[in-house]
Amino acid sequence: MDEHERELLPSLRMEGCGPLHSAAGSGNVAVCKYLVEQLGFDVDSDADNHGSGITPLACAAAHGQVITVRYFLDKGANPNKEKSSGRTTPLHEAAEAGHDEIARLLLSKGASVDASSSYGTPLVAAGVRGKFSVMKILLENHADPNKVSWQFGTPLTSTLYGAPERMSKSTCLKCVKLLVEAGADVNCTNPETPLAIATYKGLTRCVEYLLEVSKNANVLVNHDKSSDKHSKAQLKSQGAKAVEGKNYSSASKFYTEAIKLDPADAVLYSNRSLCRLKCGEAHDALLDANACINLRPEWHKGYYRKGAALMLLAEYKEAPDAFLAGLKQDPGNKEMQEAFWEAVEEMRKEPSEPSLHEVD
Structure with missing residues (x-):
């Protein structure tokens, strides 16, 4: 081919699929290397030139081509690029086809497990x-x-x-x-x-x-009322196990049931506040943090949860005060200190309110 013909190669389509996608799906690494390294093909190119999002990596993942998948990832292919139709990622393709080795490989390179x-x-x-x-x-x-x-x-x-x-x-x-x-x-x-x-x-x-x-x-x-104390311990234990497994939604439910049994336990509110923070439920997390503080004002954890909730709500002017209140209860807490200075830094980035003489 002459130079002009080579430049046209990336736009060439065979049965709706480009040369790089065909090579990826068939596992022909040598051709993939030539197209990418010699002819400059884009490793994240679309299969049909219409923005479908079907990348060579997705083709290789769907067809179980482990070596080809590894090659594209090493060349910087995006493991989270979605198809425009259905928004599926290469990890969806590997999961659907049952290619476990490829799934591990994609996850190790930053693929979103819950895409x-x-x-x-x-x-x-x-x-x-x-x-x-x-x-x-x-x-x-x-x-x-x-x-x-x-x-x-x-x-x-x-x-x-x-x-x-x-x-x-x-x-x-x-x-x-x-x-x-x-x-x-x-x-x-x-x-x-x-x-x-x-x-x-x-x-x-x-x-x-x-x-x-x-x-x-x-x-x-x-549960029976006679076994409330025992049931509360069970629920708390189940919540802790769910948190350990990063299943924060289920953990929050366990803590909610435990709170019904003992609404005066500050630890339960603190734990549920954490779960709600992890689920992005900032307002509810703040309510739990305040409940924790009201029950145990001398415990630093409630103030930490409050500060974290305020940060998630982008209430950067109030968050430092919450962390500072926590430091008064536990001055040597390094986690609280780091959170305080982070909140202060975010507060400094906030635009200041105009003074009276600046207002027309």
Whole structure:
């Protein structure tokens, strides 16, 4: 080819797909290297020149081409570039196809484990097809087992919807157990309860399992007054386990039930404030922080939670005061000191109010 013909190569389409995408999907690394390193092809180029967002990396991930995926990532390909249709990412492609090694590789390079699409997160994409090993990898990387998608609901309900058409009943049970053990809500109603879905899908063993775990979950909430103290400890422990697994939504629910049993426990409000902060519920987190301070004004943790909530609300003029109040209770707290100076720095960036003589 002459120079002009080579310049036209990136726009060439064969059956709607460019040369680099074809090479990526077939795993031809030598051709990929030539096109990228010799002819200057863009590693994040679209397949059809119409802004579809289907990158060579996504093609390689969908077809299980591990070496090609690694090559594109090493060349700086964006692991989170979305398709314009459906907004799926390369991780969605790997999860849907069950390519666990590629999923690990993408996550190690910064792929968003909870990237949303019109179909749901990568965990939903894997769950609805019973890709157990990929689901396990995603959960190990702190995927949210309760994030709702508009089409399939939660990962748990999507997994049940997938059987028996896309997976065997035994695989479905295995995936359901994995999700429940990771903190999936067995009583969710998005769009129906897992038990209802399992029943009309004829998943007998899943029905039996869900009935058992639902019964155990209800024991924590439907308690006798004589065992309130014991139940509160159970709920608090369950909340702590959920926090450890970064399942802050479920943890918040456990702490809410515990607060119903003992509304004078400042620690519960502090813990729930943390969970609400992690879920982006800044106003509710602030309310819990204030409740904690009212119950235990001498405890520094309530002031720290209040300052963090104010920072999330961009109330930079008030946040330093909250952290300073906490430092008065615990002067040597380094975390509080760092948070205070960070809040002060943000406050300094805020535009100052005009003085009276500046107003016309």
